[in-house]
Amino acid sequence: MNNEDMKSIFDQINNLKKPVTESKETNAAYEKDAFREVLNGISEEIQRVLDENDFTQEDLCRITNMSQSNISKIQNGKVVPRIETLQKIANATHTRLVISFESMEGED
Structure with missing residues (x-):
């Protein structure tokens, strides 16, 4: 076997390794987006229950003994x-x- 064959x-x-790396990067980006979506959902749910109860953040702080900053x-x-x-x-x-897990089948 000559040098050209080895090369x-x-x-x-x-070249076989490159798609695996790209796949890992794609998965990491997808996971980050999915995580952000979960955090956004939590935020929306907290706001929804505050609105339904006519609570402000200050009210929630007082009732839960949590800081407004948190x-x-x-x-x-x-x-x-x-x-x-x-x-x-x-x-x-x-x-x-x-807390629930929902099927992702059928999502693009």
Whole structure:
């Protein structure tokens, strides 16, 4: 086997690795978008229950004994709330915390 053959084989091997890397990058981007969607959903749900109860952030702070800064960060998607925090908000707004997994089949 000459040098040209060896170079050809290594080129083929390197080309096989590229789609795997691109696939990992695509998956990472998808996961980041999906995570952002979850945080947005949490924010929307908190706002919905506040509106339904005619509560302000200040009211929620007083009832839950949480800081307004923390509640604001949750609503703005700046922090990931713990389940215990979400349960505390649910209790304060007379709602039930529900976490579910939905099928992604049929989505583009």
